[in-house]
Amino acid sequence: MSNRGSSNHRQSSVSSFRSRFSFTMLSMFACMASLYVAGRLWQDAENRVQLVQELDKRTGQGHSAVSVDETLKIIDCREQQQKLGALQMELEKARQEGFVSNSLAGNGATDGKKKLLAVVGIITTFGRKNNRDAIRKAWMPGGAASKILEEKGIIIRFVVGRSANPGDGLDKDINNENRHQNDFIILDDHVEAAEESTKKVKKFFSHAVEHWNAEFYVKVNDDIYVNIDALGSVLANHLDKPRVYLGCMKSGEVFSQPTQKWYEPEWWKFGDKKSYFRHASGEIYAISQSVAQFISINKSMLRSYAHDDVSAGSWFIGLDVKHVGERKFCCSSWSSGSSLSFSPLLTPQPPRVLVFG
Known part of the structure; x- marks a missing residue:
């Protein structure tokens, strides 16, 4: 028994000695490494x-x-x-983009110019010169009368894009007409095509809000008469509303067959597939400045459907925009003579007053 105890004592002593030796060696190495690093830093x-x-x-x-x-x-x-x-x-x-107050913006109300009531864009295209000439004779003043109208708060321009073959006869005809009349917004970054009408309207609103400081921006087709007096009165009634979408509001059937005239390729996106959401008829509608600014800022993300009026209505879903149904913008009011617009353009029915005042 004593021998076994003695052996255990010796083993314990040896283990203790080895531990102390290992610790001592590690301490020496750490000290030497510290001295080496310090020396190198000092030397550097x-x-x-x-x-x-x-x-x-x-x-x-x-x-x-x-x-x-x-x-x-x-x-x-x-x-x-x-x-x-x-x-x-x-x-x-x-x-x-219109998000700076007038005191900081340095334009609009602070540059000595009166804020406009409306910028009216008449959507036209190649081969429609007869329509444009009829509008000029009927309700779109030119020359000195145009300047007077602009001083009173309304600017009117035809809106057209460019030919798919830049510089061809179509482009030259528009350039010559504009040189004589000076009443176009020419969208150089837009190619004229029937299927691109929605993009054209979107670019018009974007261009107009970037170039003119107005309360409203109005889209009009080039086959109707417009009573400028009545239009001005209607718009003035809604100056107290910050975000307005004004027009002849409707829903209408969604046509899902390619053979149908108003076919909508993305018909399956519209709920029950039977009716569109509420939107203004495309002949004429108006939006307030903040709504136009929204279009300008988000134009690259806004969806374009087959028809521009449906597309415009889709842009305002989910926004805090006041939808105003105005009977004077509707076809049903034209026959009664209470409307501000008449269609078709070449109807024998005479237009109303030419100058807003």
């Missing part, structure tokens, strides 16, 4: 000092090294300049 610092001194001698400058504080100040200054430049860019973008 000495080398940098010698290099700076040598540079001073060769350049003749007393102090070429920049302190840490000075370096931090330079970096901070550069960061502040970058932030300031970014803020200036954001402010300019917000100004262009």
Whole structure:
């Protein structure tokens, strides 16, 4: 028994000695490593000092090294300049998109110009010169009368795109007509095509709100007469509403067969597949400035359906926009003479007053 106890005691002593030895060796290695690292850092610092001194001698400058504080100040200054430049860019973008108050925008109400009541865009295309000439004779004043109308708050322009073959006879005809009449908005980034009518309307609203500061923006087809007096009165009645979508409101059947005239390729998106959501008839409708700004800002994301009036109605679903059904914009009122518009354009029925006043 004593021998076994003695053996255990010796084994324990040996293990204890080995542990102490291992700890001592590790401590020595750690100390040597620390001294080595410290020495290298000191040597690097000495080398940098010698290099700076040598540079001073060769350049003749007393102090070429920049302190840490000075370096931090330079970096901070550069960061502040970058932030300031970014803020200036954001402010300019917000100004262009109409999200800056009049006191900051530097245009519209602050540039000495009276805010317009409406910008009216007459959607037209190639081969419709007879319609345009009839409108000019009927309700769209030209020359001095046009200037008077603009001073009173309404601007009227025909809206057209470009030919699929740039510079061809179609483009030249429009350019010549505009040179004589000076009453077009020519969308250089839009190619005229029947299936692109929705994109054309979207680009008109975007262009108009970017170039004119108005209460309302109005889309009109080029085959109707418009009573400018009545139009101005109707719009003025809604100046107190911040977001307005004004027109002859309807729903209508969704046509799902390709052989049908008003076929809608994406008919399956419209709920029960039988009727559209509420939207204004495409002959004539108006939107307020903030709504036009929404279109301008989000034009690349707004969906284009087969028909421009349905598409316009879809853009305002989910928005806090007041849908106003106005009987004077409806076909049913034309025969009674109480409307502000008449269709078709070449009807013998005479137009109303030509100048809003």
